[in-house]
Amino acid sequence: MGHLGAGWLERPEREAEENPTALIRLLEVKPTDVVADIGAGTGYFSFRIAPLVPRGKVLAVDIQPEMLAAIRDKRKRVGAANVEAVQGRVDDPALAAASVDLALMVDVYHEFSQPCEMLRAIAKALKPGGRLALVEYRAEDSKVPIKPLHKMSQAQAVREVEAAGLRWQRTLDDLPWQHLMFFVKPASQ
Numbered sequence: 001m002g003h004l005g006a007g008w009l010e011r012p013e014r015e016a017e018e019n020p021t022a023l024i025r026l027l028e029v030k031p032t033d034v035v036a037d038i039g040a041g042t043g044y045f046s047f048r049i050a051p052l053v054p055r056g057k058v059l060a061v062d063i064q065p066e067m068l069a070a071i072r073d074k075r076k077r078v079g080a081a082n083v084e085a086v087q088g089r090v091d092d093p094a095l096a097a098a099s100v101d102l103a104l105m106v107d108v109y110h111e112f113s114q115p116c117e118m119l120r121a122i123a124k125a126l127k128p129g130g131r132l133a134l135v136e137y138r139a140e141d142s143k144v145p146i147k148p149l150h151k152m153s154q155a156q157a158v159r160e161v162e163a164a165g166l167r168w169q170r171t172l173d174d175l176p177w178q179h180l181m182f183f184v185k186p187a188s189q
């Protein structure tokens with residue numbers, strides 16, 4: 001999605017369509033967690049998670065400078081000192097190795113032009129035992145009113161993420177339209 005769609009990301013209808021409050025609760029973040037919101041866009045999730053990690057931080061990663069500028073602007077406006085904007089590349093989120101407790105991707109993975117490279121880099125950035133939460137519109141559910149290109153099945157996600165060395169843990173289908181899939185980095189990696 002181009003930065004001209006930034007307004008769409010902040011639309012009030014998201015509350016009903018995605019139930020972000022429930023999504024964030026289901027992430028079970030700890031106050032000390034370092035959360036990487038990869039493909040953060042305008043920071044819709046970054047700024048909602050920031051108060052939950054007062055002794056950690058949110059790394060809001062995006063490849064579009066305009067999105068990062070919007071995040072830096074909002075950070076100043078709302079005084080969210082623990083949100084950091086990070087310039088990523090199409091094949092690398094530019095995060096330090098073994099530095100992240102939770103990587104979150106909401107409606108992002110299907111947009112990646114280099115998904116294998118991104119997943120491998122994300123796996124590297126996670127701490128041993130760290131988690132990836134992948135949120136995508138359910139391809140298996142024809143009642144979800146989203147174009148097929150923007151949806152993903154659980155089977156496809158598990159196959160592709162596990163190929164990068166992360167292990168599928170569980171999938172929650174409590175959200176109105178999306179899968180919430182958790183993967184973990186094995187402690188031995």
Ligand SMILES: C[S@@+](CC[C@H](N)C(=O)[O-])C[C@H]1O[C@@H](n2cnc3c(N)ncnc32)[C@H](O)[C@@H]1O
Binds near residue numbers: 041090093
């Ligand atoms: C549909 S938006 C979702 C934004 C946000 N996660 C949300 O739910 O509001 C997808 C975002 O992913 C970003 N993106 C695409 N490829 C990326 C990559 N390789 N690394 C980081 N961000 C990427 C786009 O620039 C865009 O801002």
